[in-house]
């Protein structure tokens with residue numbers, strides 16, 4: 001038994017990835033014909049890895065994330081993921097007629113968790129995002145930060161290996177965002193999830209990630225990537241975070257200049 005398990009783990013390790021994006025291109029039909037948005041993107045996310053995808057507005061970050069989520073198909077290339085990913089967007093997309101707890105329970109129900117286990121599991125998830133006691137709160141009674149915590153708990157309820165996040169904290173004030181960065185880093189470390197996190201905020205990318213991947217614009221290509229060795233927990237105002245952010249910003253500015261955006 002132990003040998004079989006060890007073998008399985010060994011076999012898995014050689015091909016294991018949470019997401020594999022291979023030579024992916026995406027075009028959309030526009031007024032001037034086909035518009036190439038993503039051009040030959042190759043990128044892997046390792047199991048348990050935290051990767052941020054950084055790029056100027058309109059460079060194709062959401063398009064790529066949607067492809068990884070399976071919401072759309074690439075024009076060319078291939079995407080494989082370890083199971084079905086969970087998604088979290090800038091807009092919380094909670095059902096306003098359901099309570100915080102019921103929003104989470106619905107995700108458990110959809111993945112077939114028996115009714116008798118749902119309430120307990122929901123309470124655990126609420127605790128994980130530090131919203132214990134908020135089961136019965138309605139969405140309109142929650143602050144923006146609390147809503148994003150519920151949305152995160154709901155994403156975690158899907159029990160996916162891969163969490164895809166598209167600017168989930170962009171609409172929050174700086175202090176709330178800071179707290180949620182800490183929470184996300186803690187939850188990532190506790191759960192061993194793989195995260196692909198989209199942002200156009202350089203400091204946020206550096207604050208969170210083990211690896212920052214910079215996309216160029218028009219078309220989106222992998223311009224450069226950085227491994228972030230700064231130990232966690234980091235603060236957005238830490239000197240090494242600021243230093244690396246400055247370096248990345250310079251490259252990003254160059255990319256934006258080259259493509260005539262502002």
Ligand SMILES: Nc1ncnc2c1ncn2[C@@H]1O[C@H](COP(=O)(O)OP(=O)(O)OP(=O)(O)O)[C@@H](O)[C@H]1O
Nearest residue numbers: 028029037055056057058059060061062063064200
């Ligand atoms: N369904 C679609 N049909 C046509 N064009 C699209 C579609 N989705 C995205 N695009 C175009 O693809 C480009 C990239 O859009 P995308 O939303 O991926 O950018 P983004 O990097 O996420 O930008 P932002 O930071 O502003 O969210 C844009 O020019 C957009 O107009």
Ligand SMILES: [Mg+2]
Nearest residue numbers: 061062063166
């Ligand atoms: Mg976007």
